[in-house]
Amino acid sequence: xxxxxxxxxxxxxxxxxxxxxxxxxxxxxxxxxxxxxxxxxxxxxxxxxxxxxxxxxxxxxxxxxxxxxxxxxxxxxxxxxxxxxxxxxxxxxxxxxxxxxxxxxxxxxxxxxxxxxxxxxxxxxxxxxxxxxxxxxxxxxxxxxxxxxxxxxxxxxxxxxxxxxxxxxxxxxxxxxxxxxxxxxxxxxxxxxxxxxxxxxxxxxxxxxxxxxxxxxxx
Numbered sequence: 001x002x003x004x005x006x007x008x009x010x011x012x013x014x015x016x017x018x019x020x021x022x023x024x025x026x027x028x029x030x031x032x033x034x035x036x037x038x039x040x041x042x043x044x045x046x047x048x049x050x051x052x053x054x055x056x057x058x059x060x061x062x063x064x065x066x067x068x069x070x071x072x073x074x075x076x077x078x079x080x081x082x083x084x085x086x087x088x089x090x091x092x093x094x095x096x097x098x099x100x101x102x103x104x105x106x107x108x109x110x111x112x113x114x115x116x117x118x119x120x121x122x123x124x125x126x127x128x129x130x131x132x133x134x135x136x137x138x139x140x141x142x143x144x145x146x147x148x149x150x151x152x153x154x155x156x157x158x159x160x161x162x163x164x165x166x167x168x169x170x171x172x173x174x175x176x177x178x179x180x181x182x183x184x185x186x187x188x189x190x191x192x193x194x195x196x197x198x199x200x201x202x203x204x205x206x207x208x209x210x211x212x213x214x215x216x217x218x219x
Contacts, residue, residue, distance in 0.1 A: 037205020137169020
């Protein structure tokens with residue numbers, strides 16, 4: 001597998017859940033299928049369920065990811081990440097302070113930051129102790145159709161920060177290779193992974209894993 005940093009981040013498929021694609025009864029089996037296929041990072045992203053349900057589901061996901069040796073990242077909710085002992089949290093530009101999340105979760109937590117198409121935002125995230133930088137969207141996205149667009153060249157430029165670089169936004173098996181070649185260490189995939197049954201999800205994850213094996217220098 002790929003080179004692992006001190007916090008367990010390694011190149012590969014970054015599986016991001018979506019409540020519209022994965023109702024509560026399907027969430028954990030679908031993530032387990034992605035893990036069997038080789039996902040190296042998982043994010044629980046859920047905006048609409050009651051807190052108690054999010055707490056239950058994220059606790060189950062922590063266990064599933066721990067069994068696979070893969071960190072679970074919680075989207076936008078450091079308090080929930082702390083309560084379920086998740087691997088870390090991902091913060092958007094309007095979702096609170098990375099520095100506050102670091103103080104709450106401690107030095108060992110993984111902090112990810114949305115940088116859209118801005119190296120300036122990436123530099124600010126690094127100053128606030130981000131562990132990985134997420135850029136995008138690179139293609140049309142059903143999850144965030146109004147997100148600002150980004151050009152693949154920013155992935156290579158962002159490598160100067162010497163932190164893992166994540167690409168997100170409309171990524172599929174058909175277009176993912178181009179982003180790995182452009183400099184992505186992680187491909188964050190939502191619909192291009194989870195829009196299908198568990199057999200389809202596992203197969204897609206394996207195919208993404210093969211893309212990294214073929215095209216990422218550190219995999």
